Amino acid sequence: MKFSANLSMLYTEHDFLDRFAAAAADGFGGVEFVSPYDDPPQVVAEAARASGLVVVLFNSPAGDWTAGERGCACQPGQQARFRAEIDRAIDYARALGCPRLHIMAGLVPEGVTPAEAEAxxxxxxxxxxxxxxxxxxxxxxxxxxxxxMPGYGLSRLDQAERVLAAVRHDNLRLQYDVYHMAMMGEDVVTQFMRLLPLIDHIQIADRPGRHEPGSGGIDFPAVFAAIRSSGYQGWVGAEYLPAAMTSMGLGWRERA
Structure with a gap:
């Protein structure tokens, strides 16, 4: 399996641009992150190049995260803003050579029904x-x-399937997060195998606590066995909150 380090959660003991080198030193081949937008694209790209790492994924702009914004893709009246943010993300993707973008749905605004937001x-x-x-x-x-993330515009697996079926575009795929699936009560392995044709990226963390795989109740030996046997060729993103210093908690990779 190819593991990527999510630099928004791992190596937070370092400044963002220094996390690339830290991930490379620990043997990761790729990185992903929530947001590169605090630094110019060429600056982030240079940090990736210097570390020898591949940038595999980042998110579309979320807005003011500290104020509670989580994107605007499901919000009526924000279409112009959404399109501008996608174009901004494309500028970063080109600079970083990144082939995937997670499109943030945003929170459903007060007074808007879930059906309206989904449309x-x-x-x-x-x-x-x-x-x-x-x-x-x-x-x-x-x-x-x-x-x-209460109020988020995409909060269930069946809804994600419905949205993908409605859009019907080969260039829109599913990001399968094992932690979120477990939090929703889904059978993580069964759903992964069923949805494999739709999946283009996997993320992992254990439950509860969202710490390292093996720290909680998710059957990660079964998860990793399913990924290996499935023929999945993409990246598996380590998107968890380290229980201590990041480098001290990487033993799970040897058991994957």
């Missing part, structure tokens, strides 16, 4: 999938559990 989301995703295809970037959507 906006589907419309925006259709535009984005085509726009990203022209840039050689695959668009991804990820259902995020409503305990960790």
């Amino acid at each position: 906006v989301f589907i419309d925006n995703l259709g535009w984005a999938a085509e726009r990203l295809a022209g840039a050689g970037v695959v668009g991804l959507i990820e259902p995020i559990n409503p305990i960790d």
Whole structure:
């Protein structure tokens, strides 16, 4: 398996641009992150090049994260902002040579029904999938559990399947997060095998606590065995909160 380090959660004992070298020193081949947008694209690209790492994924702009913003793709009246943010993400993807973009749905605004928000989301995703295809970037959507992110516009696996079926674009795929699936009560292995044709990226963390694989109740030997036997060739993103210093908790890779 090819493991990528999520630099928004791992190596936070270092400044962001220094996390690339730290991940490379620990043997990761790729990196991903929530947001590169605090630094110019060429600066982030240079940090990746200097470390020898591949940037495999990052998110579309979320807005003011500290103020609670999580993107705007499902929000009526924000279509112009959404399109501008996708174009900004494409600029970064080109600079970084990154082939995937997780498109953040955003929170459903007060007074907007879930059905209305989903309709906006589907419309925006259709535009984005085509726009990203022209840039050689695959668009991804990820259902995020409503305990960790209440009000998020994509909070269930069946909803993600419905959205993908409605958009019907080959350049829009599923980001399968084992932690979020477990938090939603899904059978992680069964759903992974069933949805494999839709999946273009995997992320892992254990439950509870969202710490290293093997620290909680998810059967990671079964998860890793399923990934190996499936023929999945993509990246598996380590997107967890280290229980201590990042480098001290990487023993799970030897058991994968």
